[in-house]
Amino acid sequence: xxxxTQTPSSMPASLGxxxxxxxxxxxxxxxxxxxxxxxxxxxxxxxIYYTSNLQSGVPSRFSGxxxxxxxxxxxxxxxxxxxxxxxxxxxxxxxxTFGSGTKLEIK
Amino acid sequence: EVQLVETGGGLVQPGKSLxxxxxxxxxxxxxxxxxxxxxxxxxxxxxxxQIKAKSNxxxxxxxxxxxxxxxxxxxxxxSSVYLQMNSLKEEDTAIYYCTLQLSHRFAYWxxxxxxxxxx
Numbered sequence: 001x002x003x004x005t006q007t008p009s010s011m012p013a014s015l016g017x018x019x020x021x022x023x024x025x026x027x028x029x030x031x032x033x034x035x036x037x038x039x040x041x042x043x044x045x046x047x048i049y050y051t052s053n054l055q056s057g058v059p060s061r062f063s064g065x066x067x068x069x070x071x072x073x074x075x076x077x078x079x080x081x082x083x084x085x086x087x088x089x090x091x092x093x094x095x096x097t098f099g100s101g102t103k104l105e106i107k
Numbered sequence: 108e109v110q111l112v113e114t115g116g117g118l119v120q121p122g123k124s125l126x127x128x129x130x131x132x133x134x135x136x137x138x139x140x141x142x143x144x145x146x147x148x149x150x151x152x153x154x155x156x157q158i159k160a161k162s163n164x165x166x167x168x169x170x171x172x173x174x175x176x177x178x179x180x181x182x183x184x185x186s187s188v189y190l191q192m193n194s195l196k197e198e199d200t201a202i203y204y205c206t207l208q209l210s211h212r213f214a215y216w217x218x219x220x221x222x223x224x225x226x
Contacts, residue, residue, distance in 0.1 A: 034212045044204065044216040055212075087152055091211050095170050098152040 002026050002090050006099030012107040013078055021073045021102045023066075023088035032092040033071045035064055038085040038101075047086075048073065078104075109133040109215045111205045116220030119195055127190040127220060129205030136186035137161060140208040143179060143190045145201035146219070155203070158188060173199075195224045 003026040013019050023033065035048040046055045048064040051071060061076040075082055083106050088099040115127040129141070140163075143155040156179040159166040167179050178191040188205060200223050206213040 032211070036213070042202065042219055044213075046212050046214055049210070049212045055214075085150065089152075089213075094168065096154040098154070101150050101152070 001095055002029065002093060002097050004088055004090055004097050004099040006088055006102055008102060009100065010103040010105060012105045014107045015078050015080065017078050019075050019078060019104065021086055021088075021104075023071045023073070023099050025069045025071075025090055025092075028068050029090045029092035031067060032090055033064075033066065034089045034091065035073045036087045036089065038087065040084065075104075109207065111207065111215055111217035113203060113205050113217045113220040116203065116222045118223045118225065120226050121195060121197055121224055123195055124191070124193045125195065125222060126192070127203055127205075127222070129188045129190075129217060131186045131188070131205075131207070134207065136181075137183040141179075141181065141188040142206045142208055142213065143188075144204045144206055144213065144216075145199075145222075146204065147201050153201075156190065157208070192222070195222075197224050200224045 005024045007022045031051040033051050036044055037047050038044045047058050047062055048054060051066055052064045063074050066072055083104050086102045090097055110132045112130045119125050138160050140159050142157045144152055145155050146152050155170050155173055157168045158179045158181050176194045181188045202219040202221050204219045205217040207215040
């Protein structure tokens with residue numbers, strides 16, 4: 001199975017701050033990488049697919065990049081509704097696997 | 108509007124069985140590839156099972172951790188997908204989410220149903 005190592009596990013940040021979350025795969029995944037957001041009420045929604053493509057309706061302050069084994073999610077200027085959990089997920093090979101999550105907290 | 112509603116969770120003893128249901132609406136269910144994903148109390152997400160459409164012979168796939176114990180199925184006439192869970196273990200304790208796959212991503216998620224396995 002491909003292991004997804006996500007860092008940091010938690011991140012205190014301030015409104016308006018630029019933040020980056022990293023995700024490293026145990027082997028190359030050819031950009032087959034998605035990002036999801038989970039709100040405190042448990043609601044999960046997709047943010048970015050195939051490394052850098054924004055899901056419809058997701059604000060442009062979210063962006064994704066990466067290649068090979070290393071990927072990242074960047075939020076350019078934090079809004080109040082961005083404080084949530086974030087997960088990466090690879091779909092290069094079965095089984096589909098997720099990172100362990102990053103909790104974005106208000107500083 | 109796409110909706111996925113999971114039901115059937117609860118408290119169950121180790122070794123017992125439970126069946127989850129995901130009722131869907133707002134899309135053409137018969138063509139959809141559906142999954143179950145669970146989230147442990149430690150917040151780790153784990154893919155559990157997938158079922159493809161009739162055109163793919165309803166092919167099913169499972170995580171090694173549940174293979175032989177869990178069965179995913181669907182009823183296209185009811186736009187519903189199911190997860191039959193047998194021989195439950197304490198480590199199966201999690202919130203179980205039903206998800207709709209679109210273009211290699213989990214495009215829509217239900218609100219989840221909590222399964223607690225404990226004596």
